[in-house]
Amino acid sequence: MSLTSLLKTPLGFLSAAAVALLAAAPAVFKAADLPFPANTLLLCLMYGILAMAWNLLSGYGGQLSFGHAIFFGVGAYTTMVLMLYYDITPWIGIVAGGAVAALVGAGLGVPLFRLRSHWFALATIAAAEIFRLSFIPWKWIGGSAGLQAPIVPREKALYYLQYAGSYVYCYVAMLFLAAELVVLHRVVNSRVGYYLQAIREDEDAAMAMGINPFKYKMIAMVVSGFFTGVGGGIYAVRFRFVDPFAVFDLITISVYIVVAGILGGMYTFIGPLVGAFVFMPITEYVRVYVVSRFPRYYGLHVFVLGVVLLVIALSVPEGIVGWLEEKGYVRKLKERW
């Protein structure tokens, strides 16, 4: 379908308008000096990247991962180490972080894909803990104190990807998100995507049809790991600081990703991105406007997120986009493109 005819459908027009708004937003926020919306937008985009990547393995492939912090952390550390120790620009570092995370995914897949359903989920939690605990005493990469990037002179800002505020990083995240959307759209609408769904629905039946579950789960894990690692790299350059507690965190990384995925709709293409754009503003609002002002109530933002997750799990398990598709408000993306 050509772009002009896409614009004529109401949903196509809405999506185009949303993309245009999104592209203009960081510039507007910068001009108006609004750091909070810019920070929130960056987190939406970043968790969008992570949740979309997670959904390939856990949504399409049905292999529920609670350990995506592994890829996130590995990506963040790779970007940081390449920049600090080898003076390599994060433009390469972020992609390299994704590549290392993909390798880690392939390595983890070998033992973990022997497990099914909740055993796989439990093993991913344990694996993430192993990563976190092993990075704490690892002196070369800063141990428990972590790694901090120094401030660089302005003329090197582009090389070291170091800018004040979240504004520029929003565009960086959008760039990688766009690349991810293209890759994932191709993957899920290819043989790999259909085989993954077959494996999710009934692994034994899929095997009987001649599908090798291990091979396709592995492809999903590698692609998923890559983009999660890229998300970690973006985090590292934005916050200029990584430590094992933040980047391998079970709740704020692994579970947040799952929440975004489930909230938006696991079995849909765009759902996880929508989920990230719905839950991140809520939790960021509570964190910045309630918790920061009343530090006494630290933890409230995660509590609120727990309530959101509970409501979704109990009443709309198919997620926002899944629900819209079911009601016929949106057609499935596959049929439209």
Add this chain to the structure above:
Amino acid sequence: MLVSLADVARAIVSGVLIGSVYSLIAMGLALIWGVMDIINFAQGDFMMLGAFTTYWLLELAGLDPLLSLPVSFALVFALGVLTQRVVIERILQAPMVSQISATFAVLMMIRYGAEAAFGPFTRRVVTSYTGTVLRFSWTTIPLTRAIAFSISLVVAALLYLFLTRTYVGLAIRATSQNRMAASLMGIDIRRMYMLAFGIGVGVSAVGGTLLSTFFPIYPEMGGFFCLIAFIIVVFGGFGSIFGAYISGIIIGVTEAVSALFISPTLKDVVAFLLFIIIILVKPRGLFGARM
């Protein structure tokens, strides 16, 4: 590093003592897992609530931890029954994703609700006998840990008697073996599930109370103990409550003895590696019969 035999003996004793508390937390998890086939990720946080109940009763009413023990069981039992009715009952037949995310949601609400309410501070339960130690020729044992060990044994024995000697206990076990058959025999399944979940989290809360007498408490403490409880339950064969008790002690001893040889962080790495290896190689655990 030179480790003498006496060091090992002392490590074994302290491992048994701490392991007996791990066991209580794990038994609750195993009971719920075995009866309802629900993995309760919030188990450690119910335990934390038990610990905080003890703390507040001591601070506000001056109640000794040993006296607040039944209160902590009762309160968390009630909360467990409520959780069962509001949350768990609605996800029993749901896909795994909904089940896991619902118990994770309960975890986030309890853990961070407690953090928002009590503040992220570390607290200690201090009583008149907190510093008392029992002296033996070759080792010393803190009185609080000895008490915790004895009570843990009593609670485990009571749970055993309840599940094997009483009508309700038998009904709970029957429900876990075959839901349909049990309901045809006239057992009220809903009530059994409420009881099982309430008792499951209540027993863990007793573990929390005992732990609080010698261990600093903070709202996020449940995370570590929940992971330990998972390792124990898997090691003991999931669903096997008494397997969980024995393997809790084994894990406690392993942990204490390995601390003599390797650093504390690596010690936990070993535990999690073991966890993955066990579910890969021997998913039914060491005592893998169902209850």
